[in-house]
Amino acid sequence: MSTTERSRVRRLPDRASYDRDTIHAILDAAPVGHVGFVADGRPVVIPMLFGRDGDDIYLHGSAASRLQRSMARSLDVCLTVTLVDGLVLARSAFHHSMNYRSAVLFGRAEAVPEAEKERALRAISEHLIAGRWEEVRPPTAIELRQTAVAKLVVEEASAKARRGGPVDDEEDLALAVWAGVLPCAPVWGEPVPDAQLPTGTPPSPSVSALRG
C-alpha cells in the first residue's frame, strides 16, 4: 500500500496512520464496510460484507447488483470501515467530537476466479464469526457459482482515529456541566435459536466464543 495525495489525510493529520497492522486491525473489528463506486458519473455507497486473508481483501458481491454487473471489468472502489468508540462530550457545543477508528482503502474491485472463491467466502465468514465455517455445510459447486465475490486490489490506504477526552477552551472549564466520554461498543445479545432447531441444542463453539 502506498500513499499519494488521494489517501493522505489532510485534516488533523496527527490522527492519521498508514501502518498496515493498524489498518488491518480496524478492518478486522468491523462487521460491515461501506463500498463506494461511480455509476454514470455519480457516487454510490453500499454496505457490504467483507473479509481478509493476509493482504487479500474480499467483498461479498451479492449486496450490490450494480457492483456485480460492473465486476466483469475491474472497477475503482473505495472501501471505508468505521468503528464508533464513543461520544466526546465537551462543555461547549463547538468542542463536541466522536472517538472512532476508521480505515479508507482505495483500489480496484476485480472478480474472483472460481478457483479462489471458496477461499474468499471462507475469509468473509471467518471475519464475521471465526470458526463457523468448519461447523456448517460447505458450499456446493453450484452455490459457489451463484455467489459473487470481488477481490479488492488495494492501491492506497490510510487509517484515522480519535481517542481520549474532550479538549475544552480554558475559559469553559468552570462551566457547571458534566463533560467526558460516553463509550460505545457493539454488544452481542442472547442467541435466538431457529424455530426448527431441536429444543436444547446448545449454541455452537463459534457462537459462544464470539459472545466471549
Place this chain on the structure above:
Amino acid sequence: MSTTERSRVRRLPDRASYDRDTIHAILDAAPVGHVGFVADGRPVVIPMLFGRDGDDIYLHGSAASRLQRSMARSLDVCLTVTLVDGLVLARSAFHHSMNYRSAVLFGRAEAVPEAEKERALRAISEHLIAGRWEEVRPPTAIELRQTAVAKLVVEEASAKARRGGPVDDEEDLALAVWAGVLPCAPVWGEPVPDAQLPTGTPPSPSVSALRG
C-alpha cells in the same frame, strides 16, 4: 424523494422500502453515515456526522477536507447509513446472512448559509445526543464560521432491511449444528468523566437519558 433506476433496489426487492418515515427512522438511529463523492473521477467514502431537522439533512463537513473544498459548488453525494442488527447463522455456509437496516440517499451537498448554520449544528448535536445542546455553551459567531456544514438536498432515497432467522435448505435442517440469530446492538458504556471535572459531578440529563 422520488425513485428512479438509480435508487430502485434491484437485488432482493422485497427487502426494500421507499417510505419516508422508514428512511428517517434508520437515519435517526445511526450515529455515523458514510458519504460518497467523486474526486478526480474516482470514488471517495468518508464517515461523517450528520443530523436531520424534518426533511433537512445536514452533514458535518469537518471530517472531509475534500468535501469541504468542493462545497463551494454543489456536489453529487451518496449518504448511506447501516445498522447491524445481528448475524444470521444458517446450517450451510451459503445461507448465512446478516440482519440489518440501511438507507441510501442520493442528492447534492450544498454549503449551508451562515444564517442556517446554528440550526444545522443543533440538528447534528441532537441527532447524536438529544438535549445536550441546551446544556452546553452555544457556539460563538467565530466558532460557527470555523465549522463547515453541508445540507444534503435529497433527490432519491431508499431503505433496505433484513429481519428474521435463517432460511435453510430443507435437506440441511437435520444437520446437528446450532442455527439462529445472534443479535447485535451498540451499547453505551459507563460515562468517563473528564479529568478536569470536579469530583462527584453527576452526568447531565442528556447523558443519563441516552444510556436509558
